[in-house]
Amino acid sequence: MAQSTPHIESRTRPSFPPNPLERLSLADLRTRRSAKWRAFGGGVLPLWVAEMDVPLAEPIADALRGIIDRGDTGYPAGRGYAEALAGFAERRWGWSLDVAHTSTVPDVMRGITEALKLISTPGDAVVVASPVYPPFYQYPAEAGRRVVQTPLDPAGRLDPAALEETFAEAARTSTSPVFLLANPHNPTGVVHTRAELEQLAELADRHGLRVVADEIHAPLVLGSTPDPGDPGVAGADSDGAPVRFTPYLSVDPRGISLMSASKGWNLAGLKAAVMIAGHDAVADLRRLPDIVAHGPSHVGALAHTAAFAHGEPWLDALLDGLRANRTLLGELLAEHAPQVRWTPPQATYLAWLDFRATALAGAEDDVAAAGAEAPIRGPARALLARAGVALTAGNPFGDGGAGHARLNMATSQEILTEAVTRIGRALS
Numbered sequence: 001m002a003q004s005t006p007h008i009e010s011r012t013r014p015s016f017p018p019n020p021l022e023r024l025s026l027a028d029l030r031t032r033r034s035a036k037w038r039a040f041g042g043g044v045l046p047l048w049v050a051e052m053d054v055p056l057a058e059p060i061a062d063a064l065r066g067i068i069d070r071g072d073t074g075y076p077a078g079r080g081y082a083e084a085l086a087g088f089a090e091r092r093w094g095w096s097l098d099v100a101h102t103s104t105v106p107d108v109m110r111g112i113t114e115a116l117k118l119i120s121t122p123g124d125a126v127v128v129a130s131p132v133y134p135p136f137y138q139y140p141a142e143a144g145r146r147v148v149q150t151p152l153d154p155a156g157r158l159d160p161a162a163l164e165e166t167f168a169e170a171a172r173t174s175t176s177p178v179f180l181l182a183n184p185h186n187p188t189g190v191v192h193t194r195a196e197l198e199q200l201a202e203l204a205d206r207h208g209l210r211v212v213a214d215e216i217h218a219p220l221v222l223g224s225t226p227d228p229g230d231p232g233v234a235g236a237d238s239d240g241a242p243v244r245f246t247p248y249l250s251v252d253p254r255g256i257s258l259m260s261a262s263k264g265w266n267l268a269g270l271k272a273a274v275m276i277a278g279h280d281a282v283a284d285l286r287r288l289p290d291i292v293a294h295g296p297s298h299v300g301a302l303a304h305t306a307a308f309a310h311g312e313p314w315l316d317a318l319l320d321g322l323r324a325n326r327t328l329l330g331e332l333l334a335e336h337a338p339q340v341r342w343t344p345p346q347a348t349y350l351a352w353l354d355f356r357a358t359a360l361a362g363a364e365d366d367v368a369a370a371g372a373e374a375p376i377r378g379p380a381r382a383l384l385a386r387a388g389v390a391l392t393a394g395n396p397f398g399d400g401g402a403g404h405a406r407l408n409m410a411t412s413q414e415i416l417t418e419a420v421t422r423i424g425r426a427l428s
Contacts, residue, residue, distance in 0.1 A: 047409070
């Protein structure tokens with residue numbers, strides 16, 4: 001049975017702004033003890049790691065209060081998490097997810113590691129489309145696999161010709177090669193179209209690769225930036241087609257997907273995820289060790305269940321806030337840092353900024369960055385020292401990352417405005 005959360009009448013709740021990004025002050029945020037707010041000094045505005053500056057969604061907070069009241073902090077049980085995800089997938093994406101083809105796992109990246117162990121062998125190639133989320137290099141390497149990069153195209157999308165060439169080489173040098181897909185893509189925020197994913201699946205099948213999809217950002221599709229001269233294309237791609245998330249398993253029965261409420265509802269500290277097998281990969285899933293399926297936090301799984309089952313109104317308010325912040329970020333960059341190039345993301349709350357035309361392109365100021373995800377280099381290092389703004393450095397994202405930095409826009413408009421204003425001063 002799916003876990004339920006108590007219904008609380010809206011009249012009993014405090015009155016909050018609809019946009020969760022505008023509910024917490026900078027002073028409130030500085031009391032947090034998470035990595036985002038503890039890695040740097042008190043004067044730094046942290047727009048780096050993928051944590052959002054939001055309070056918990058009310059249904060999740062209700063669920064956690066119920067857990068505390070019941071003392072319900074034991075071992076996880078049941079398929080409530082997968083059932084809640086299946087309901088969300090049907091409502092949001094029109095995709096029927098077979099709960100019998102799922103398993104809980106501790107988190108998305110651990111699930112990816114376990115998927116690689118199921119479908120590949122040590123020394124096999126794991127192809128990634130770079131620039132891409134830095135753990136895509138770290139976790140496969142720690143699992144004894146060989147990471148091979150293939151470039152995105154100039155628009156930050158999958159490049160079929162590059163995939164063809166890299167897949168052919170991976171097939172020649174590996175027993176069971178794998179392509180590790182970010183869907184939507186991190187850091188560019190691209191939402192892969194169904195046609196792009198169908199082409200990927202065909203190429204993978206032709207060359208004998210399996211695809212493992214990290215779909216943690218799937219709830220966070222924003223659509224394309226509206227053209228002010230044509231409001232009718234709001235939420236549409238440049239060719240007018242709607243921007244919609246396509247679950248990878250809807251185009252490839254041989255694939256494996258990892259999903260979670262972590263990014264959509266800011267639950268990184270409550271670890272739990274779901275591994276989903278395509279119809280032709282169910283036998284692989286059956287070999288997943290029980291110890292992995294028993295690894296998620298029971299409290300985490302219940303929180304994620306509440307998010308998928310009851311958190312859509314909060315998510316919709318968040319998405320409206322993120323769209324407003326995306327528009328504001330474009331205006332602020334145009335005003336304060338016109339040399340910085342970017343393409344507004346179609347999904348996620350992450351902006352991939354290109355500083356190569358600025359004076360910071362080769363800057364390497366010395367800074368203290370205890371607790372950062374990776375050594376800070378390039379423009380992010382200089383901005384931390386000169387502007388007191390923490391962005392994620394582009395170098396760890398692989399080929400194509402140098403000269404870039406990733407900015408987290410999931411914050412208040414006041415903080416976002418101050419951060420970009422500081423960046424502009426550092427560039428002048």
